[in-house]
Amino acid sequence: MISLSSYLILGAVLFGLSIAGIVLNRRNIITLLMCVELMLLAVNTNFIAFAHYLNDIAGEVFVFFILTVAAAETAIGLAIIVLVYRNRNTIDVAALDSLKG
Amino acid sequence: MTINMILEQIVFYAAAVTIVFAGIMVIGSRNPVRGALFLVLAFVASAILWILLEAEFLALALIFVYVGAVMTLFLFVVMMLDINLEPMKTRFVRYLPLGLLVMALVLVLVIFAVAPQHFGTAKYAVPQHASASYSNVKELGSVLYTTYMYPFELASVLLLVAIIAAISLALPSSRKRRLQRPGEQVQVKREDRLRMVKMQAEKKILPSRKWLKKR
Structure with a gap:
């Protein structure tokens, strides 16, 4: 029998891995975006596990909307990356310091 | 423990190990x-895990939308950009302790919260398998088009905004694209292309003496 906590622990491991990835690869925007995708995947798995074990379809509807928003986010993020690369010839996060923030 | 449960566990752990390895x-x-x-x-x-959780529609949507569209977009962008990876490699080792520390903190906290004594099978019993006539798509659609009607339409507007934003961001300006402008081409006048120059006639150039002698 697979318990709910098995799914939740898997989601936690995946979430922790993607946080570590964001900390480790903070120079490369593309890897950062991929880590965000991994994070969303962990959250979606949690949502679906709860929807299954609580017998409530609302969790799956949420995942549906999260997928929509994540697709929009990825499309715009990649467009911004292409624009940054076209203007500065690099996607190194450390090189994007012209705002002096 | 029936053979089905053992099979289910094998599939779950194989998929879980694959996910962690891929991550x-x-x-x-x-x-x-x-x-x-x-x-x-x-x-x-x-x-695979989502199908195990009886969310078939979302599992297929994950394959179609993510693997089919989003990751293809990712691969296109990654291969289009010629990235110099050398300066990024050195930082990886430097941040490794910090990354592991953050990951360990998150893991310990969350696993403490979702430990089997809180979310185990004793508290949340494993639900019965749905009958063969159960349709996940029908179930999801029946709430999506009734209870969640407005969020659904908002999601479609969001996708439209994303399309417009992504295209207008990534499209180069019209000057860079070297577009033809047929409207301006057919309206061209003679004055735009031809310049009439009035100038004084110079004095007549005679052939040089050398040339004359040769003859």
Whole structure:
């Protein structure tokens, strides 16, 4: 029998891995975006596990909307990356310091 | 314990190990192309888990939308950009302790919260398998088009905004694209192309003496 906590622990491991990835690869925007995708995947798995074990379809509807928003986010993020690369010839996060923030 | 339960557990643990391995490879691979391919592996393994959780529609949507569209977009962008990876490699080792520390903190906190004594089978019993006539798509659609009607339409507007934003961001300006402008081409006048120059006639140039002598 697979318990709910098995799914939740898997989601936690995946979430922790993607946080570590964001900390480790903070120079490369593309890897950062991929880590965000991994994070969303962990959250979606949690949502679906709860929807299954609580017998409530609302969790799956949420995942549906999260997928929509994540697709929009990825499309715009990649467009911004292409624009940054076209203007500065690099996607190194450390090189994007012209705002002096 | 029936054979079905054992099979279910085998599938679950195989998919879970695959997801964790793919996640490690995504954050650890030097080449973003390999990272994107391992992300595809993670998505496929997650789709298996979602099917195990009887969310068939979302599992298929994950494959179609993510593996089919989003990851293809990722691969296109990664291969289009000629990225110099050399300066990024050195930082990886430097941040490794910090990354592991953050990950360990998050893991300990969350696993403490979702430990089996809180979310185990005693508290949340494993639900019965749905009958063969159960349709996940029908169930999802029946709430999506009634209870969640406005969020659904908002999501479609969001996608439209994303399309317009992505195209208008990535499209080069019309001057860079060297477009033809037929409207201006057919309206061209003679004055735009031809310049009449009035100038004084110079004095007549005689052939030089050398040339004359030769003859």
